[in-house]
Amino acid sequence: MKLMINGKEIQVPDSLQSITELLEHLNLNDQIVIAEVNQDIISNENQSKTQIKENDKIELVRFVGGG
Numbered sequence: 001m002k003l004m005i006n007g008k009e010i011q012v013p014d015s016l017q018s019i020t021e022l023l024e025h026l027n028l029n030d031q032i033v034i035a036e037v038n039q040d041i042i043s044n045e046n047q048s049k050t051q052i053k054e055n056d057k058i059e060l061v062r063f064v065g066g067g
Helices: 019-025
Strands: 002-005 008-011 033-037 040-042 057-062
Touching (some): 019 033
Antiparallel strands (some): 033 040, 033 057
């Protein structure tokens, strides 16, 4: 399946069905990530319920600490 993630076209397995599965695939599941799918912000509790499909535009933002 082809997705646009943070402005880059990325091919992911068709078996991925949710934002949670996408984050696991991208090794981001252990971080705090804000997801936006087709300009809709997805709350953390809804990431497992939010289905992804071909050509979705997804923005992923993670928090990084520093000083």
